[in-house]
Amino acid sequence: MSDLIRKSVQAMAGYVPGEQPKGEDIVKLNTNENPYLPSADVQDILSMIDVAVLSRYPDPVCIELRKAIAELHGCEVENVFVGNGSDEVLALCIRAFVERDGSVGFFDPSYSLYSVLADIEDVEKKPVVLGPAFQWQMPDDYASSLFFLTNPNAPTSMQFSKANVGAFVKDFKGVVLVDEAYADFAAENCMDLALQHDNVLVARTLSKAYSLAGIRLGYCVGNADLIGAMYKIKDSYNVNYLTQEVARVAILDQDTMKANVQAIVETRKITAEKLSELGFEVAESQSNFLWVKPLDFSAKGLFEELRKKNIVVRYFGNDELTKDYLRITIGTAPEMFKFLDVVEELMRDA
Numbered sequence: 001m002s003d004l005i006r007k008s009v010q011a012m013a014g015y016v017p018g019e020q021p022k023g024e025d026i027v028k029l030n031t032n033e034n035p036y037l038p039s040a041d042v043q044d045i046l047s048m049i050d051v052a053v054l055s056r057y058p059d060p061v062c063i064e065l066r067k068a069i070a071e072l073h074g075c076e077v078e079n080v081f082v083g084n085g086s087d088e089v090l091a092l093c094i095r096a097f098v099e100r101d102g103s104v105g106f107f108d109p110s111y112s113l114y115s116v117l118a119d120i121e122d123v124e125k126k127p128v129v130l131g132p133a134f135q136w137q138m139p140d141d142y143a144s145s146l147f148f149l150t151n152p153n154a155p156t157s158m159q160f161s162k163a164n165v166g167a168f169v170k171d172f173k174g175v176v177l178v179d180e181a182y183a184d185f186a187a188e189n190c191m192d193l194a195l196q197h198d199n200v201l202v203a204r205t206l207s208k209a210y211s212l213a214g215i216r217l218g219y220c221v222g223n224a225d226l227i228g229a230m231y232k233i234k235d236s237y238n239v240n241y242l243t244q245e246v247a248r249v250a251i252l253d254q255d256t257m258k259a260n261v262q263a264i265v266e267t268r269k270i271t272a273e274k275l276s277e278l279g280f281e282v283a284e285s286q287s288n289f290l291w292v293k294p295l296d297f298s299a300k301g302l303f304e305e306l307r308k309k310n311i312v313v314r315y316f317g318n319d320e321l322t323k324d325y326l327r328i329t330i331g332t333a334p335e336m337f338k339f340l341d342v343v344e345e346l347m348r349d350a
């Protein structure tokens with residue numbers, strides 16, 4: 001059987017997304033989703049869609065949606081690529097910009113999918129280990145043709161300064177994809193670098209700040225030639241009709257997105273303060289999650305105890321760099337108070 005499968009695929013462990021448990025009493029803080037409702041315009045557009053349109057293929061190049069995104073960022077439609085989640089955007093970057101004998105750089109730790117995507121395409125990986133407190137580390141290998149730079153970084157929640165990112169992209173010869181999945185929760189972002197430098201793409205998603213993980217819509221902005229290359233190789237109809245419509249109205253309603261982001265940022269502050277009081281080391285988050293190190297409890301032990309109480313957070317397993325940490329998505333204030341109560345109780349009983 002195995003000789004039917006590419007050797008590189010046989011060797012892969014595969015990407016393991018966070019679990020998606022269902023159930024009323026589960027507090028789900030493990031996959032960085034948004035606990036609030038998306039724009040009310042989403043419900044309206046879904047009620048108004050005539051199902052007859054669904055018998056036809058959607059616009060393969062998503063013009064109306066790209067117009068809305070271009071307007072938001074002050075660029076042209078030719079500067080915008082939209083994909084089936086930003087995961088598809090990332091995958092297409094490797095296929096468009098990395099030769100078979102080329103390599104992909106990324107920070108370690110950062111988004112674990114990059115390594116999987118490199119394995120799928122069977123290209124070399126060049127991880128750059130971050131500083132001891134997960135801080136910026138200028139990559140010293142400039143030979144890769146693509147660098148995935150997560151900012152704010154995941155799972156560490158912290159933001160690299162625009163000055164550092166700007167200095168790096170100026171010297172790096174290949175394409176830098178700045179993955180800004182969490183930028184809406186951050187104090188600054190690098191979108192203007194995508195419009196100033198020919199080798200920079202900035203990726204965003206509607207899965208986090210817009211409360212629309214279920215529609216699968218991500219995009220990137222950058223030089224029209226790079227965007228054009230991605231359009232050459234994408235699937236014919238990579239973004240379905242319903243997603244195009246829902247994403248367009250959600251992007252037009254910036255007020256709802258910003259109000260939800262503000263609520264999450266406030267809850268993030270309260271949660272971080274309380275965890276620090278309880279003796280956790282808490283990274284300075286610029287995202288919708290916290291990266292924490294419990295000091296009187298093992299991270300794995302706490303993860304397991306929380307799971308028994310129906311609170312699901314993310315533990316990344318035995319990797320040396322991340323084994324002492326948990327990643328905790330910011331939910332609603334009541335969810336976070338419940339989480340904090342249980343943590344306090346577990347600490348008391350420990």
Ligand code: PMP
Nearest residue numbers: 085086087111154181205207218
């Ligand atoms: N980039 C980062 C850094 C992420 O954490 C995620 C979410 N897992 C993604 C991209 C993927 O987002 P999307 O839902 O748009 O595929």
